[in-house]
Every structure is written in C-alpha cells, then in structure tokens.
Amino acid sequence: MAQSVAPPIVSAPVAPAALPIRAVLPWAAFFGTLMLLLLFFVGAEQGATAVFSGDGVHEWVHDGRHLLGFPCH
Template sequence: MAQTVAQPTATTPAVPAKLPLKAIAPWAAFFGILMLVLLYFVGAEQGATSVFNGTDVHEWVHDARHLLGFPCH
C-alpha cells in the first residue's frame, strides 16, 4: 500500500527556528579566535613574532600568503 505525503499549503507559512544568542555566542567566539590564529600563521609566522623555529610553517602556508596578499619574499 502506498503512503501519501502531506504537502504544505499556501496558508501555512514557514517559520524559521529561533536560536538564542546565548547558544551562538560560545561558537562565534571559538571560531573567531580560531580565525585569528589561522590569520597569524598565514600572515605573521616566521617574522618578528615567530613561534616556531625554522621555515616549516612558512612553507606550509606559502601559497595562502600570496593568495591573501601577504608579502613573504
């Protein structure tokens, strides 16, 4: 026996789910800090504020530096 699927009608508008700011804020802070760390490694690592010795990090993010407009040569 075939099942029928109820189709939405024009009289029932779609209502987006409400997300409280308290639920989003920790994730926004986490991803904001993560983006700042990534921006540091792409834009400033191997410079005056180097965290790691050597050129490994520079080589890993070399193309991203050029893509984002950071000079490195």
C-alpha cells in the same frame, strides 16, 4: 479521456525558529579565535613574531600567503 484537476495544496507559512544568543555566542567565539589564529600563521608567522623556529610553517603556508596578498620575500 477525462482529466481531473486537483486543487492546489495551500500550506501556512512557517516562521523560522529563533536561535538564542547564548547558544550561538560560544561557537562564534570559538570560530573567531580559530580564524584569528589561522590568519596569524598565514600572515605573520615568520621573523620576529615566529612561534616556531625554522621555516616549516612558512613553507606550509607560503602559497596561501601570496594568495591573500601578504608579502613574504
């Protein structure tokens, strides 16, 4: 039985494409603002800083608040 060995295929390294900062900055600002808003609702949406009256938001984020270490009782 004859076996042939093919030479290894060598390819040139491909450089990653550079992303311009002007393309990334609006998305970074959007997601940063979204994360700060989420952090506010999980961590501070109760009492004097409440945006919505009642305990609705507090009850929705209650377990996440304890998971992230925010006291609420």
